[in-house]
Amino acid sequence: DVKVTQSSRYLVKRTGEKVFLECVQDMDHENMFWYRQDPGLGLRLIYFSYDVKMKEKGDIPEGYSVSREKKERFSLILESASTNQTSMYLCASSLRHNEQFFGPGTRLTVL
Amino acid sequence: AQKITQTQPGMFVQEKEAVTLDCTYDTSDQSYGLFWYKQPSSGEMIFLIYQGSYDEQNATEGRYSLNFQKARKSANLVISASQLGDSAMYFCAMREGDGGADGLTFGKGTHLIIQP
Numbered sequence: 001d002v003k004v005t006q007s008s009r010y011l012v013k014r015t016g017e018k019v020f021l022e023c024v025q026d027m028d029h030e031n032m033f034w035y036r037q038d039p040g041l042g043l044r045l046i047y048f049s050y051d052v053k054m055k056e057k058g059d060i061p062e063g064y065s066v067s068r069e070k071k072e073r074f075s076l077i078l079e080s081a082s083t084n085q086t087s088m089y090l091c092a093s094s095l096r097h098n099e100q101f102f103g104p105g106t107r108l109t110v111l
Numbered sequence: 112a113q114k115i116t117q118t119q120p121g122m123f124v125q126e127k128e129a130v131t132l133d134c135t136y137d138t139s140d141q142s143y144g145l146f147w148y149k150q151p152s153s154g155e156m157i158f159l160i161y162q163g164s165y166d167e168q169n170a171t172e173g174r175y176s177l178n179f180q181k182a183r184k185s186a187n188l189v190i191s192a193s194q195l196g197d198s199a200m201y202f203c204a205m206r207e208g209d210g211g212a213d214g215l216t217f218g219k220g221t222h223l224i225i226q227p
Binding site for chain 1: 115146148154155156158161202204213214215216217218219220
């Protein structure tokens with residue numbers, strides 16, 4: 001089975017802190033994605049990557065950056081966390097244009 | 112304009128009845144894919160079914176089928192013989208183009224509650 005893991009299920013940070021959210025997949029998938037999910041808004045794409053060291057902006061990249069140094073790992077970085085970044089963050093991976101497999105999510109609260 | 116529209120924020124359905132969850136989409140691409148995901152209260156996103164824009168047959172996966180009407184740009188999910196465990200949020204999503212790395216655009220979801 002495909003497994004996508006995220007480093008934390010729950011995270012509480014203070015405004016202005018630098019935050020790292022880590023995602024690891026074990027199926028050698030080329031593509032990896034970061035979404036955020038907010039009530040009433042569904043999931044929105046922040047960034048994605050189709051290869052090591054490659055990254056593309058999604059629909060809402062402002063305030064975020066990403067890093068993909070190894071194929072299996074895709075990190076989301078909040079350079080200076082703000083309260084409006086309180087959300088559920090979901091990582092996903094896929095092989096070519098097939099379905100995306102999601103991790104369990106990280107619920108981030110920024111105080 | 113929204114690319115994925117799910118017009119039913121919530122639905123109550125009796126156990127064992129069939130359920131249709133609506134989804135309409137908007138794209139100018141000829142090649143695209145449509146997905147349905149289930150999200151139970153535990154939070155994980157579970158892939159249910161996929162329909163490619165060039166697929167001539169409606170997709171089916173067990174109790175799930177996708178009613179694909181290309182001219183109307185609709186991709187409704189049909190769940191036959193609903194069960195209590197089907198209670199969850201359901202999201203319709205679209206991938207545009209052939210690019211394998213393209214992210215999905217999600218609708219806002221439908222909260223389905225199955226009543227005994």
